[in-house]
Amino acid sequence: MLGSKTQLSQGNVEEYGEPEAYMTVENDYLNELMRVLVESTGTTMAMEPLGPDRWTQNNQYYDQSSSTAPIFNGTIVGGVHPTSQVFTVDGLQFLYQHAAMGAMHESDERFPPPLCHPGTRDIVVDRAIIWYLDKSGQKKGIMWVHAPVGFGKTAVAGTITERLRARAKDLGFDPIGATFFFWRTSPERNSPARFIITLAYQLAQNIPELRPHVEVAIKNEPGVMKIALELQLVKLIVEPFKALPTLDTMPNRLVIVDGIDECINSDRESRVKKQYAEDQEAVQIRVLDLIHRLQSHRLPLSFLILSRPEAWIKQHLGSSAFRDVVEPLDLYEIGDHMDDVAKFVRAELSRIATTHGLGNVDEEWAGEKWLVWRSKGQMVYVSTVIRHIDDPYGDPRQLLKDIIDNSSATSPHISHSTPFSSLYELYAQIMRSCPHRNRAVLMEVLGDILSGLSFEDNAYEAALGLLDRFWGRPLGCGVKTLRPLHAVLRHQGQRRDHIN
Numbered sequence: 467m468l469g470s471k472t473q474l475s476q477g478n479v480e481e482y483g484e485p486e487a488y489m490t491v492e493n494d495y496l497n498e499l500m501r502v503l504v505e506s507t508g509t510t511m512a513m514e515p516l517g518p519d520r521w522t523q524n525n526q527y528y529d530q531s532s533s534t535a536p537i538f539n540g541t542i543v544g545g546v547h548p549t550s551q552v553f554t555v556d557g558l559q560f561l562y563q564h565a566a567m568g569a570m571h572e573s574d575e576r577f578p579p580p581l582c583h584p585g586t587r588d589i590v591v592d593r594a595i596i597w598y599l600d601k602s603g604q605k606k607g608i609m610w611v612h613a614p615v616g617f618g619k620t621a622v623a624g625t626i627t628e629r630l631r632a633r634a635k636d637l638g639f640d641p642i643g644a645t646f647f648f649w650r651t652s653p654e655r656n657s658p659a660r661f662i663i664t665l666a667y668q669l670a671q672n673i674p675e676l677r678p679h680v681e682v683a684i685k686n687e688p689g690v691m692k693i694a695l696e697l698q699l700v701k702l703i704v705e706p707f708k709a710l711p712t713l714d715t716m717p718n719r720l721v722i723v724d725g726i727d728e729c730i731n732s733d734r735e736s737r738v739k740k741q742y743a744e745d746q747e748a749v750q751i752r753v754l755d756l757i758h759r760l761q762s763h764r765l766p767l768s769f770l771i772l773s774r775p776e777a778w779i780k781q782h783l784g785s786s787a788f789r790d791v792v793e794p795l796d797l798y799e800i801g802d803h804m805d806d807v808a809k810f811v812r813a814e815l816s817r818i819a820t821t822h823g824l825g826n827v828d829e830e831w832a833g834e835k836w837l838v839w840r841s842k843g844q845m846v847y848v849s850t851v852i853r854h855i856d857d858p859y860g861d862p863r864q865l866l867k868d869i870i871d872n873s874s875a876t877s878p879h880i881s882h883s884t885p886f887s888s889l890y891e892l893y894a895q896i897m898r899s900c901p902h903r904n905r906a907v908l909m910e911v912l913g914d915i916l917s918g919l920s921f922e923d924n925a926y927e928a929a930l931g932l933l934d935r936f937w938g939r940p941l942g943c944g945v946k947t948l949r950p951l952h953a954v955l956r957h958q959g960q961r962r963d964h965i966n
Contacts, residue, residue, distance in 0.1 A: 557670070557681030557683075557685070558670055558671060558680075558681070561663055561666055561680070561684075561702075564660065564663045564691050565660055565668075566654040566661075566663075566664045567664075568652060568654060569645075569646045569652075569654065569655045569660070570644075570645055570664070571627045571645040571647070571722070575652070579624045579627075580621040580624050581625050582618060582621045582624075583810045585806075586806035586807075586810060587622050587797075587801060587806060590622055590795065590801055591622060591625050594622075595626060595629060595630060597768075597793060598641070598720050598768055598770070605768075607767075607768055607769060608758075608788070608791050609769070609793045609794075610783055610792055610794050610795065611770065611771070611797055612774065612775040612795070612796060612797065613774070613775070614774060614775070614798060615774060615846065616847060617797055617844060617845060618797075618845045618846075619773070619774075619797060620647065620772070621845070622772065622797065623645075623724040623770070623772050626722065627645060627722060630642055639717050640672050640719075641719060642672070642719065642720055642722070643672055643719030643767055644664070644665045644721045645721070645722045645723075646661060646664055646721075646723050646724070647724045648723075648724065648725035648726060648727075648729045649725060649728050650728045650730050655728070656728060656730050656731050657729065657731040658729060658749060658753050659695075662695050662699045663698065666703050669703065669719070670706075672719070675710060676706055676707065676710065679705070679706035679707075679709040682709075683702055684702075687701050695752075696756065696759065699760055703760060703765070704760070704763050713766070718767065718768055719767055720767075720768050720770060721760075721768070721769050721770070722770045722771075722772075723769065723771045724772045724773075726754065726771060726772075726773040726779065727750060727773045729746070729749050730746040730749065731746075747776075750773075750778065754782055754783065757769050757771065758791070803843030804839075804841075804843055806843075807838050807843060807845065807848055810845065810849075811834060811837055811838055811848050811852075812830075812834070814848075814852045814856075815831050815852075816828060818852070818855065818856050821856075822862055824862070824863065831863065832863070832866075833869075833870045837851060837870075840873065851866070851869060854869070855869075900947075904947050907939065907943060907944075911930070911944045911948060914944075930944035930945050931944070
């Protein structure tokens with residue numbers, strides 16, 4: 467296991483002054499080779515103690531008098547067979563093992579990645595692409611796209627990624643250097659702990675000439691994953707870039723960082739109790755500072771960051787340190803959001819009419835205009851309604867009518883309380899749509915989920931089945947009870963990027 471301590475017996479390994487040695491192995495490859503070396507060949511090694519997190523490349527002696535086993539860098543004594551090989555750790559593989567692979571645009575965890583519906587959010591997407599491609603020398607190195615919840619920032623980031631990668635052949639290089647999508651419910655994506663490692667991995671993978679310099683950095687600093695993020699970015703990104711003889715002529719790459727407001731845990735949380743973790747404001751500001759540090763080194767990188775306009779984020783990006791290098795773009799203020807929503811709704815209702823065999827697929831539905839108006843431009847509102855009415859066990863037109871009939875017109879105290887009251891009310895309506903006879907069981911099942919249960923892939927059905935037996939419910943009751951909530955509750959096995 468990565469970073470786990472493996473105890474080796476005194477008969478095989480001796481540490482000066484101590485009968486036993488404890489070594490920290492940095493990856494499974496090293497661990498397996500060392501196990502074979504010690505247990506199968508009788509090879510002995512003396513190691514200078516440097517603490518649990520590092521190995522020394524000095525004072526390691528391998529007795530090869532009666533062994534042909536592979537070795538790692540060290541001084542060889544005894545008879546050496548000509549077939550012996552010296553193994554080194556591949557730098558890209560090292561980064562891969564410690565990167566947050568699920569945070570990348572093309573990751574399996576996020577597949578299919580959220581994208582803008584065709585013909586929507588085009589203005590903001592085009593503005594960001596034009597900014598990135600600007601070669602006038604006047605552009606700022608960071609663009610900040612911000613908007614409240616529900617306006618499709620993550621979809622915008624994904625669409626920009628796809629459109630720029632489609633230009634790779636014409637540009638002669640992949641313009642996307644790296645992507646990182648924070649998400650608060652993912653342990654490896656809600657913390658900055660793997661942020662720099664993940665960026666470095668993608669940059670080394672997408673820029674071949676950078677790769678050997680990253681490998682040198684890892685060999686020179688094998689404990690780089692344990693050092694502060696501010697030093698990691700220097701060792702793994704800045705110094706490898708500056709070692710390139712063609713740095714001045716290298717094409718600019720775009721680094722996309724989405725959902726900074728979703729970064730809620732300190733990178734130290736895995737090593738200390740959660741209550742001692744940094745608060746989310748400090749963590750998010752730290753991520754912004756890391757991006758600013760990278761930008762300040764004048765590397766051939768541009769940074770597109772997307773987030774909600776939280777007060778502390780807005781204040782920090784408006785400070786004197788950022789003001790001259792950040793181009794703000796308010797997604798809420800540009801484009802015709804209502805027209806975008808109308809296009810999406812018409813296309814989705816047409817699709818539902820086709821799949822449910824509802825007749826003329828191009829015919830406008832009763833309540834279609836109301837749905838667009840009710841959304842107030844929020845894509846998350848209409849997408850939730852679409853998921854709710856797209857029920858193979860129900861009548862989509864009737865389900866939409868139910869939403870309209872039970873709208874906030876009957877609850878004026880809710881409808882004007884916040885800009886997103888319509889979304890909150892929609893969630894409440896969907897919850898109330900569950901049959902009365904099932905609500906007691908529904909509360910039990912939701913209680914099981916909220917108590918901290920986590921389901922891997924499709925194992926959620928098996929887990930709910932076990933809970934059914936434990937509570938004496940009919941087998942399959944838990945899954946059936948949650949069925950009406952498919953629009954607002956998603957499990958990991960559905961391969962979606964988020965749970966609403």
